[in-house]
Amino acid sequence: MSLRIEVRKLDFTAGDTGEKVLSDVSLELGPVRRIAIVGPSGSGKTTFCYHLAGIHPWALVGRSRGSVSLWKEDLRVGMVFQNPENQMFCPTVLDEVSFGGSSGRESVLRALAAVGLEGYEGREISSLSFGQKQRVVIAAFLATGPDLLILDEPTNNLDPVAAGGLFEVLSEVEGTVIVVEHDLERVAGWADVVVEMDRGKVIGWGRPEELFARSSCRPRAMAFADALACKYGLEPPPRSLPSLQGWAEGLRGRLRPLSPLPRPSPGAELLRVEELEAGYLDAPVLSDVSFVLREGEIVAVLGLNGAGKTTLLKCIAGVLRPRRGRVLLRGEDATGRPPEDLFGAVGLVFQNPDYQIFEATVEAECAFCLRDGLSPGERKRRVGRWLELMGIGHLRDRHPLSLSYGEKRRLTLASILVAEPEVILLDEPTTALDEGNLSCLRDILLLLARRYGKGLLITTHDLDFALDVADRLIILEEGKVVKDKALEEVRAEDLTRAGFPLPLSADLALKAGLVERPLGFRSLVEML
Structure with a gap:
């Protein structure tokens, strides 16, 4: 009814x-x-x-x-x-x-x-x-x-x-x-x-x-099709998403292929995970997980619900002690060390922002981990900078629990990034973010990696975002690493076999013959 x-x-x-x-x-x-x-x-x-x-x-x-x-x-x-x-x-x-x-x-x-x-x-x-x-x-x-x-x-x-x-x-x-x-x-x-x-x-x-x-509020695929038509002087694309598939296929062979922008080579090793096993009570979650994260590198971890993505981040951050294996930070064994011992080296942004909110104002929340070792002036400068970068500077006097879910997400990001850790762990950072804030987050993460040499490990279900920011993709299935590839080596079938349908803008670009591998919406638009 x-x-x-x-x-x-x-x-x-x-x-x-x-x-x-x-x-x-x-x-x-x-x-x-x-x-x-x-x-x-x-x-x-x-x-x-x-x-x-x-x-x-x-x-x-x-x-x-x-x-x-x-x-x-x-x-x-x-x-x-x-x-x-x-x-x-x-x-x-x-x-x-x-x-x-x-x-x-x-x-x-x-x-x-x-x-x-x-x-x-x-x-x-x-x-x-x-x-x-x-x-x-x-x-x-x-x-x-x-x-x-x-x-x-x-x-x-x-x-x-x-x-x-x-x-x-x-x-x-x-x-x-x-x-x-x-x-x-x-x-x-x-x-x-x-x-x-x-x-x-x-x-x-x-x-x-x-x-x-x-409306200026449009699906990414429509925005990409409009940008494509403008770039190549094409007739306006159809307004329905199903019709865009046939429209893109009709462009194959008519347009000059796009050249992906080169990605910088990563630096020295920051984090090494060796043969990690972990779980809760009698339930095993991770099994034999190994990989490396380097300076200036962004690695996205993909996996279906329950694959072990959050458990992996907890083990690295010291929140959960693994049953077996090692976590090395710059070559030193950090396995099982408590989070407070890793402060300044590792920062973890939880999936649920309410887990990380303690203070009575947004400004105080962002400054929570800067209480020691900084002058009041430097502390205020850092906090103000990150609140503005996250688009919540105007909310500095609000109580954090009065914010929308998306605003809380941005606050918890700012509260970790303000401490400038070397290894940044982000659990589903795109949750509840709109297009504008997604674009802002992408720019911030790329800045942290490219300019400041941070190593970022991101778990996400947002494949489009992962294709936009990541240098490497790791795919977890039932607690095991089944794929670990540089983005240049990732093909559509690697993603679809793991249960991740291609973003429609990436699919349109492939059907039109513009690219040979999946790319994120913002990367595609920047290449036009």
Whole structure:
């Protein structure tokens, strides 16, 4: 059943800052089944969804004005938050999905199978990866069959296989589904209506092809096709993503191939991992993992949910002691040393930003690890620089917990980078970042590697980002390294066999004969 949604002059003013997070939001939709809400980080998308779900009096501190009407009595609403751990209460998967008592066992098992967790009902929640926890929360709501299901950036922590499967499942949900999403290519192929927000306002809505045709907010593949047409003087490309595939194939042999920019050679060895094995209780996670990271090198670690990516970073940073193997920093054995002993040498940015937030202001949070050894003036200069680089300098006096999820991500990045460690470990750093902030992050990581000689090890599900920044790709499968290749040697089949579909812009470039190997969107545009 599709809902009719009417929003009239909705405002929300935050109680702690007096900031107007939503301003005069008016919208009329329906009846419609699949709705996507898009826009930059901090544009008010999550706050808007809290109001649609009717949970804003409990989830937010501040003053709301205006009205939201969903035109159905006894409406059953479910909302999946960005951080799955904020709405998990039970020790096992079966208990969590059954929580509330409204779902029978058969409904629970069907919901788990729908999100790719068949057979997980007996697993402890604490044994799951962050992405698996996300799928458990989604299953819990699917099992109840709500009239309105709202998902706030549900693919943030999911691998490509799980993300693609999720949208297939959401297409079959009988009620209305609203998804907040940064992946515009996925949205374009799924949504009936796309709502665009910016700075607390709804600035447009319509069918995906109509909205993206008139908006600066476009899927990467459309932006690449437009840049390609402009560069070579071609007719405007088609506006639908499926049509772009045939359009690109028709260009093969007509265009001059692009030449990838040369990458600098890495320097001396910073980090060596030898035959690493690790796990939790009786569950092995990593097995015989070995690789090297050098000065000025960016290595991206790809793998599906549960492959062991986060466990690997924890072992290197001293958060988890490996069962076997060694971690060497500049040739010295650092295996099992506590994180405080590695301070200044290794910095780890966790996948969940809430794990790294302690202080009462953004500025104090960023300065947390600089309390000793620096003058107040130098400390303030460094903090100010990194907050500005991350685009959150204007939030320096805000409480960190009042930030959006994407803003928290940027704060935790700044809080680690401000200490200038030699080895930087980033666990899913692109989570909840919009296009503008992704581009900024790419530039910062390249600067750290190329100018300052830092070694960066990044775990990510964002293949496009990995192809843009990495010098090498490591692919983990079930805790083992199955591929370790320089980017110049990576071919499309290496990625697709590991469960990573090619980004559409990379696929278009290959189909048009412009390149011989996959490249990221920003790299392709820079080469034009």
